[in-house]
Amino acid sequence: MTPGKPLAGDPLIAVRDLSIAFAGTRAVDGISFTVKAGEVTALVGESGSGKTVTGLSIAGLAPPEARITGRVTLAGADILGRTPRQRRLAGHPAVSMVFQDPQAALNPVLTIGEQIVEAVRADGRTGARAAAARALELLDLVRIPEPGRRFSEYPHRLSGGMRQRVVIALALAASPVALVADEPTTALDVTIQAQILQLLIRLKDELGMALLLITHDLGVVAEAADRVLLMRDGRLLEDRGVRDFFDGPRHPYGRALLAARPGRRTRGGPRPRLADTSVPFVISGEGGGAC
Numbered sequence: 001m002t003p004g005k006p007l008a009g010d011p012l013i014a015v016r017d018l019s020i021a022f023a024g025t026r027a028v029d030g031i032s033f034t035v036k037a038g039e040v041t042a043l044v045g046e047s048g049s050g051k052t053v054t055g056l057s058i059a060g061l062a063p064p065e066a067r068i069t070g071r072v073t074l075a076g077a078d079i080l081g082r083t084p085r086q087r088r089l090a091g092h093p094a095v096s097m098v099f100q101d102p103q104a105a106l107n108p109v110l111t112i113g114e115q116i117v118e119a120v121r122a123d124g125r126t127g128a129r130a131a132a133a134r135a136l137e138l139l140d141l142v143r144i145p146e147p148g149r150r151f152s153e154y155p156h157r158l159s160g161g162m163r164q165r166v167v168i169a170l171a172l173a174a175s176p177v178a179l180v181a182d183e184p185t186t187a188l189d190v191t192i193q194a195q196i197l198q199l200l201i202r203l204k205d206e207l208g209m210a211l212l213l214i215t216h217d218l219g220v221v222a223e224a225a226d227r228v229l230l231m232r233d234g235r236l237l238e239d240r241g242v243r244d245f246f247d248g249p250r251h252p253y254g255r256a257l258l259a260a261r262p263g264r265r266t267r268g269g270p271r272p273r274l275a276d277t278s279v280p281f282v283i284s285g286e287g288g289g290a291c
């Protein structure tokens with residue numbers, strides 16, 4: 001039986017003691033957290049901290065060479081190690097993923113409509129006509145102007161922002177209960193970034209999804225997140241409400257990040273990004289006390 005629609009605030013994704021290793025090297029080391037329906041949970045951390053492989057594991061898209069242990073449940077269903085197809089066949093709800101580069105995510109030789117129809121029909125139940133109608137609905141949902149015209153166009157005809165909207169429509173084709181968005185605005189023009197972020201938040205609200213937002217960008221975190229998970233070297237250092245996090249992270253690394261943030265950001269200036277901050281990495285006293 002497919003579980004009922006989760007209510008806002010319910011823990012939707014539960015990750016327990018998740019570890020991911022490549023050729024014996026641990027990329028993720030026993031992390032546990034939950035993601036609630038109707039909330040944006042930001043997964044932040046410097047490059048190589050294990051954010052993407054965590055997101056991929058939740059979405060069932062981890063590379064085959066990854067050795068994954070632990071437990072991930074989605075609305076109570078055990079989903080770890082199952083591909084999206086296996087999950088669908090088992091009647092589990094879907095988690096979809098949106099990646100950074102919309103150009104790479106789209107097939108250049110298929111029209112936008114063909115790609116979305118294919119994604120809708122992956123359920124094995126929807127006929128061609130109903131899938132085309134659903135594809136138009138999805139283009140409308142992600143606010144693509146003139147969806148009827150865009151349906152027959154190839155991706156190269158669209159701007160980066162419009163392409164990312166198409167990628168989001170593709171992700172929604174499986175009617176997911178949760179979205180993992182991995183740096184969804186990083187490859188876009190600054191002027192478009194806020195629009196795509198707002199679109200993701202609106203869709204999360206409209207569709208009652210959980211959104212796990214992987215980002216380097218503390219500006220994005222401040223703007224969008226309800227909760228913050230801070231990772232470093234495969235470990236989870238912070239799991240807190242966004243206001244608490246910005247008011248004073250418990251862990252010395254979190255404190256160092258915020259202190260190193262160019263807090264005097266000028267209007268229209270670049271957003272503070274973890275990758276750009278020069279953080280004193282010699283941090284003692286794991287766990288630290290609350291400030």
Ligand SMILES: Nc1ncnc2c1ncn2[C@@H]1O[C@H](COP(=O)(O)OP(=O)(O)OP(=O)(O)O)[C@@H](O)[C@H]1O
Nearest residue numbers: 022027045046047048049050051052053054063065
């Ligand atoms: N397919 C793979 N084979 C071997 N090692 C991998 C593979 N994928 C990821 N890793 C390693 O796992 C670790 C975590 O990588 P991951 O991409 O999750 O980091 P990240 O925090 O998302 O970084 P970034 O922000 O740069 O994307 C890194 O050391 C990376 O080299």
